[in-house]
Amino acid sequence: xxxxxxxxxxxxxxxxxxxxxxxxxxxxxxxxxxxxxxxxxxxxxxxxxxxxxxxxxxxxxxxxxxxxxxxxxxxxxxxxxxxxxxxxxxxxxxxxxxxxxxxxxxxxxxxxxxxxxxxxxxxxxxxxxxxxxxxxxxxxxxxxxxxxxxxxxxxxxxxxxxxxxxxxxxxxxxxxxxxxxxxxxxxxxxxxxxxxxxxxxxxxxxxxxxxxxxxxxxxxxxxxxxxxxxxxxxxxxxxxxxxxxxxxxxxxxxxxxxxxxxxxxxxxxxxxxxxxxxxxxxxxxxxxxxxxxxxxxxxxxxxxxxxxxxxxxxxxxxxxxxxxxxxxxxxxxxxxxxxxxxxxxxxxxxxxxxxxxxxxxxxxxxxxxxxxxxxxxxxxxxxxxxxxxxxxxxxxxxxxxxxxxxxxxxxxxxxxxxxxxxxxxxxxxxxx
Amino acid sequence: xxxxxxxxxxxxxxxxxxxxxxxxxxxxxxxxxxxxxxxxxxxxxxxxxxxxxxxxxxxxxxxxxxxxxxxxxxxxxxxxxxxxxxxxxxxxxxxxxxxxxxxxxxxxxxxxxxxxxxxxxxxxxxxxxxxxxxxxxxxxxxxxxxxxxxxxxxxxxxxxxxxxxxxxxxxxxxxxxxxxxxxxxxxxxxxxxxxxxxxxxxxxxxxxxxxxxxxxxxxxxxxxxxxxxxxxxxxxxxxxxxxxxxxxxxxxxxxxxxxxxxxxxxxxxxxxxxxxxxxxxxxxxxxxxxxxxxxxxxxxxxxxxxxxxxxxxxxxxxxxxxxxxxxxxxxxxxxxxxxxxxxxxxxxxxxxxxxxxxxxxxxxxxxxxxxxxxxxxxxxxxxxxxxxxxxxxxxxxxxxxxxxxxxxxxxxxxxxxxxxxxxxxxxxxxxxxxxxxxxxxxxxxxxxxxxxxxxxxxxxxxxxxxxxxxxxxxxxxxxxxxxxxxxxxxxxxxxxx
Numbered sequence: 001x002x003x004x005x006x007x008x009x010x011x012x013x014x015x016x017x018x019x020x021x022x023x024x025x026x027x028x029x030x031x032x033x034x035x036x037x038x039x040x041x042x043x044x045x046x047x048x049x050x051x052x053x054x055x056x057x058x059x060x061x062x063x064x065x066x067x068x069x070x071x072x073x074x075x076x077x078x079x080x081x082x083x084x085x086x087x088x089x090x091x092x093x094x095x096x097x098x099x100x101x102x103x104x105x106x107x108x109x110x111x112x113x114x115x116x117x118x119x120x121x122x123x124x125x126x127x128x129x130x131x132x133x134x135x136x137x138x139x140x141x142x143x144x145x146x147x148x149x150x151x152x153x154x155x156x157x158x159x160x161x162x163x164x165x166x167x168x169x170x171x172x173x174x175x176x177x178x179x180x181x182x183x184x185x186x187x188x189x190x191x192x193x194x195x196x197x198x199x200x201x202x203x204x205x206x207x208x209x210x211x212x213x214x215x216x217x218x219x220x221x222x223x224x225x226x227x228x229x230x231x232x233x234x235x236x237x238x239x240x241x242x243x244x245x246x247x248x249x250x251x252x253x254x255x256x257x258x259x260x261x262x263x264x265x266x267x268x269x270x271x272x273x274x275x276x277x278x279x280x281x282x283x284x285x286x287x288x289x290x291x292x293x294x295x296x297x298x299x300x301x302x303x304x305x306x307x308x309x310x311x312x313x314x315x316x317x318x319x320x321x322x323x324x325x326x327x328x329x330x331x332x333x334x335x336x337x338x339x340x341x342x343x344x345x346x347x348x349x350x351x352x353x354x355x356x357x358x359x360x361x362x363x364x365x366x367x368x369x370x371x372x373x374x375x376x377x378x379x380x381x382x383x384x385x386x387x388x389x390x391x392x393x394x395x396x397x398x399x400x401x402x403x404x405x406x407x408x409x410x411x412x413x414x415x416x417x418x419x420x421x422x423x424x425x426x427x428x429x430x431x432x
Numbered sequence: 433x434x435x436x437x438x439x440x441x442x443x444x445x446x447x448x449x450x451x452x453x454x455x456x457x458x459x460x461x462x463x464x465x466x467x468x469x470x471x472x473x474x475x476x477x478x479x480x481x482x483x484x485x486x487x488x489x490x491x492x493x494x495x496x497x498x499x500x501x502x503x504x505x506x507x508x509x510x511x512x513x514x515x516x517x518x519x520x521x522x523x524x525x526x527x528x529x530x531x532x533x534x535x536x537x538x539x540x541x542x543x544x545x546x547x548x549x550x551x552x553x554x555x556x557x558x559x560x561x562x563x564x565x566x567x568x569x570x571x572x573x574x575x576x577x578x579x580x581x582x583x584x585x586x587x588x589x590x591x592x593x594x595x596x597x598x599x600x601x602x603x604x605x606x607x608x609x610x611x612x613x614x615x616x617x618x619x620x621x622x623x624x625x626x627x628x629x630x631x632x633x634x635x636x637x638x639x640x641x642x643x644x645x646x647x648x649x650x651x652x653x654x655x656x657x658x659x660x661x662x663x664x665x666x667x668x669x670x671x672x673x674x675x676x677x678x679x680x681x682x683x684x685x686x687x688x689x690x691x692x693x694x695x696x697x698x699x700x701x702x703x704x705x706x707x708x709x710x711x712x713x714x715x716x717x718x719x720x721x722x723x724x725x726x727x728x729x730x731x732x733x734x735x736x737x738x739x740x741x742x743x744x745x746x747x748x749x750x751x752x753x754x755x756x757x758x759x760x761x762x763x764x765x766x767x768x769x770x771x772x773x774x775x776x777x778x779x780x781x782x783x784x785x786x787x788x789x790x791x792x793x794x795x796x797x798x799x800x801x802x803x804x805x806x807x808x809x810x811x812x813x814x815x816x817x818x819x820x821x822x823x824x825x826x827x828x829x830x831x832x833x834x835x836x837x838x839x840x841x842x843x844x845x846x847x848x849x850x851x852x853x854x855x856x857x858x859x860x861x862x863x864x865x866x867x868x869x870x871x872x873x874x875x876x877x878x879x880x881x882x883x884x885x886x887x888x889x890x891x892x893x894x895x896x897x898x899x900x901x902x903x904x905x906x907x908x909x910x911x912x913x914x915x916x917x918x919x920x921x922x923x924x925x926x927x928x929x
Contacts, residue, residue, distance in 0.1 A: 419679070
């Protein structure tokens with residue numbers, strides 16, 4: 001009798017699942033979607049390839065062709081594809097306001113937006129389905145080495161400098177490694193010092209640059225970036241940082257060439273891959289008062305699709321299926337845990353000790369703000385300015401420019417760029 | 433006797449032949465531009481709610497005008513708007529008619545000039561026809577330009593209208609076409625002036641010269657392809673240099689005059705890039721030729737395994753610049769690179785090859801030499817093997833040693849190869865991009881950027897198409913001046929020899 005009941009229950013469960021399976025609409029014929037994503041992180045590339053393979057297996061009528069170039073930055077690659085008339089159908093979402101203004105990306109449907117909590121909009125419209133929240137950045141460190149030497153996690157900026165001095169004096173390894181060969185990696189440290197010393201003083205610093213109320217050459221900006229450059233100029237960073245790429249820094253840590261590096265939660269997987277038995281810890285960078293101002297919060301990072309894709313019913317359906325597939329609990333859980341990305345919906349994921357500490361630290365921080373290049377509205381920076389600043393940062397780090405020279409060049413560049421783009425006055429911004 | 437025969441095969445030509453041919457091609461382009469722009473305007477209109485699919489430009493312009501009038505009439509009926517758009521139909525249609533007529537006339541002129549260069553006698557017919565066409569088109573263009581400005585002003589006024597439906601369409605038209613409007617003006621004026629010049633030069637006295645008409649036939653296929661795929665796109669993008677276009681957003685395309693050029697010449701980054709460009713080009717040109725010549729002489733003299741040496745030196749040429757960049761970037765890596773590994777093994781210590789200046793620039797030049805020397809070597813080798821053994825034997829009989837033979841026989845006989853190699857090396861040195869992109873990404877900071885590299889980074893990486901195009905125009909002029917000067921000087925040397 002029990003067996004019969006169990007069989008009936010199983011049958012009922014299968015039947016109840018049938019309508020849902022039958023309801024899913026799939027493209028009427030074979031569809032090929034071109035796909036583009038950032039390719040800087042090796043682990044992320046692996047995750048994307050795994051998701052694509054699984055998706056194609058589940059939806060054999062849809063083929064996803066990854067057209068991401070191997071040797072250019074995200075914006076360069078996407079712009080180059082656009083220039084040759086091959087703007088991709090489906091993309092990892094970055095620089096959303098710019099592509100939305102250009103009319104290159106389509107609004108996503110409310111059904112997709114419902115997959116996440118509090119999706120950020122641009123001018124009241126949703127152009128991307130966020131897939132991750134900005135995670136806080138901090139220092140990963142060699143735990144065994146710290147324990148052996150009796151070093152503690154610093155609680156103020158002064159303590160951090162003392163720690164660097166102590167490691168340097170010890171001479172076993174470099175205090176820090178930076179993957180400055182990748183310009184976007186330079187942005188990690190840049191961002192933390194910018195948040196601590198610039199937007200801490202004026203949260204609307206960029207807006208006030210547009211209005212002319214602020215200049216890059218102001219004293220508080222110079223003081224902040226002098227502290228940034230001193231990290232390099234005082235010899236805390238491993239010497240060959242300009243030929244070290246982001247993908248190499250985990251190996252510096254696990255092979256004992258450097259004691260710390262500054263990056264995001266995604267590096268947890270990279271360190272574990274480099275040496276599964278390696279013991280490491282994480283701490284955030286406090287300011288002089290011991291307060292925490294962190295990079296985090298809502299972001300327009302996730303998935304987006306092109307207007308051309310949206311104009312083709314089958315392609316649109318395929319793109320929507322991709323986003324749903326990625327946000328489905330099993331796949332989303334894999335995506336989050338592998339990359340240590342923070343979720344944008346209510347999914348429960350066990351990230352492990354380090355990432356849990358990051359999340360707790362972020363919640364306890366005095367302030368959390370999106371990356372300076374992820375803001376939109378009056379605080380959106382001109383698209384060219386981010387990399388220009390990071391290049392200047394490289395020159396500060398190598399000592400080929402003084403802080404004053406660099407800031408003067410940044411101001412001159414800013415003055416040129418705002419002739420073409422100024423959201424405060426509306427120059428270069430589409431008004432519907 | 434041989435020289436006399438050669439002279440007989442050449443036909444006499446006048447300087448007007450060349451001027452007419454070049455001018456007629458230029459005129460075709462001049463009249464194509466306004467038509468492209470009116471077509472672009474039409475597309476903007478279609479995207480913003482106007483209907484129409486006129487095939488000819490006048491047809492498209494007329495359709496657009498009619499519909500604009502319709503919108504205005506509706507707006508007037510609705511709330512009494514009195515924006516003066518109703519007279520816009522005739523002006524833009526007239527501009528399109530003038531441009532179309534100009535294009536047809538310029539094309540006829542081009543065909544006649546080309547036929548003339550092939551030996552067809554069209555002298556008298558041409559003289560009268562060109563004068564009539566030139567003057568007629570010039571008059572039409574004056575009317576067209578005048579009407580175009582009337583139309584542009586009308587659209588501008590309508591854009592400021594209080595009526596929402598009207599201002600939405602016209603604002604878009606005006607905003608999106610600030611640059612096309614400028615283009616129509618510039619190219620139409622140039623077309624008109626060109627037509628007048630064409631008419632005038634028919635009546636100037638002709639000077640006699642030589643015309644190698646038959647050679648033109650061989651050039652035509654390549655020239656046609658080159659014009660279609662290189663010259664036309666290159667020239668047609670020049671106007672971007674006068675805009676703030678970001679490459680993707682229509683709203684960013686505003687005419688800003690010479691602002692881009694002013695900003696470029698005032699930019700410390702550009703100064704550094706220009707300096708690097710000249711240094712790399714100069715050092716590369718000299719060194720690659722010295723090395724290539726030495727390799728060629730060595731390979732020419734080597735007795736055994738000649739083909740292995742030849743292939744070995746040529747092998748790096750077959751690798752793409754990107755791959756070469758990756759290989760050397762890994763080898764030059766400060767911490768993991770094999771070069772520093774070897775240096776450390778012999779006790780010399782690590783060197784920051786791509787981390788600091790001037791090492792980074794020297795490393796780029798080294799990789800360029802390694803990759804390209806084989807290419808230039810092959811050209812020298814071919815010339816060396818073409819030197820008559822009789823000359824070398826005669827020198828030997830006269831008692832010349834190997835140094836004297838090389839100085840007085842070999843080097844003069846390589847003069848043609850020098851011209852080719854030095855010109856190619858200079859142009860390639862000025863255009864270098866791949867190795868820098870991969871090896872240093874222009875860094876540290878901006879310290880190893882060249883103009884070519886900066887053009888790409890600015891136009892594609894930093895979304896400043898207008899700024900990048902202005903820089904490309906400057907680079908073009910630099911290459912033109914340097915290449916032209918060098919080529920002229922070296923040709924003189926060839927003649928002397």
